[in-house]
Amino acid sequence: MTNDEWKSPPERGDEKSWKLLEKTLLATVEERRRARRWGIFFKLLGFAYLVALLAMFSPALSLREAARSGEHTALVEVRGMIADDEAASADNVVGSLRAAFKDKHTKGVVLRINSPGGSPVQSGYIYDEIRRLRAEHPDTKLYAVITDLGASGAYYVASAADAIYADKASLVGSIGVTAASFGFVGAMERLGVERRVYTAGEHKAFLDPFQPQKEGEVRFWQEVLEVTHRQFIDSVKQGRGERLKDKEHPELFSGLVWSGEQALQLGLVDALGSASHVAREVVGAEDLVDFTVRETPFDRFAKKLGSGVVERLGVWMGLQVPVLH
Structure with a gap:
């Protein structure tokens, strides 16, 4: 161009x-x-x-x-499974209790329990912290109130309180330890599936549900459960003291659960009553102020994500921790 x-x-x-x-x-x-x-x-x-x-x-x-501007009864909830990734984790319950005791207007604390139990470690953390807070704040009493269910690890926690209240129809007790799994050896044989496990350590794959049980490993695991059960019993006896009517009762620490009325006769609870009853008639401050830590949906999602990875790792390793049930 x-x-x-x-x-x-x-x-x-x-x-x-x-x-x-x-x-x-x-x-x-x-x-x-x-x-x-x-x-x-x-x-x-x-x-x-x-x-x-x-x-x-x-x-x-x-x-x-x-x-909070006036005297009140602080309320802390223990609801659902007591586990690291649940709302009733030790971190959440302990944090709530510390805030309740720290508040200058708290006249008394009610620990309202509706739980089947859970991790002995998490329950033990809460138990120890209750006893520490009671010693640090001797003028502020803590009362455990069992609603529908206060069993196993939940009762472990309750036994650290100054007193335990329940409804006459509440389910209380279940002082025992369990660890359950399945055995798939027979099914694998019928299907013609071969299990291959490579380990370093003679007992690293013990209790693998896809391999036959070994008598020595089962005996060892039973000893672990017995030790955990004994720790549970010792803590209950320490917490309840002479209020247990018959410490040598053959069924008391057998894992059985009783109604609130029966638990009162055994000394597992001190009286019958609700949280509002305790606040009004025992603490003397009718207003209940909830100090329970409430997790956000994001917190719950993050915990579920993290716990899912841990659970998968545990399944892969063939290991299940004891549970207070």
Whole structure:
């Protein structure tokens, strides 16, 4: 193309092409502006949603703070399984108890329990902390109140309290230890499946459900459970003291569970009553202020994710920890 051709005005068809290209570019720019505006809109909408959530919870928080302005009975819940990845973990319960005892307006603490038990380690942590807090705050009494169920590890925790209350129909006790699994050896033989396990250490794969049991390993595992059970019994005796009516009762520490009325006769509980009854009639501060740590959905998701990895690792290793049930 010569210089004259370059400087010459465009043909009519070329002019239309340039206008079409210009319109396309302008439309693209406008589309991007529109997308940017929508992006800003959704971000503002998300922010407004968070503000609305805070507004929803702020009245409850302000009411709780208002309740704390006078004497009250602090309430801490132990609900569900006592385990590291559950709401009733030692971290959550201990943190709640510390906050309850620390509050200057707390006249007494009610530990309201509805739990089948769980980890002996987590239960032991809570038990030890209750006894430490009671020694540190001798003027602030802690009362365990069992609602539907206070069994095994949950009763372990309750036995550290100044007194235990229950309903006449509550289920109380189950002072025992269990560790259960399955055996798939026969099924594998019928299916023609061969189990291959490679270990370093003679007993590294002990209690593998896909291999026949070995008498020596079963005996060893039973000894572990017996030691854990004895620790449980010693803690209950230390916590309850002379209030246990018959410490040599043949069934008392056998893992059986009793109704609240029967537990009262055995000395496993001190009296019958609800949390509100204890707050009103025993503590003398009718207002109950909940100090229970409430996990956010994100906290629960993160814990489930982490615990899932640990559980899978435990299954892969063929190991199951004892449980207070």
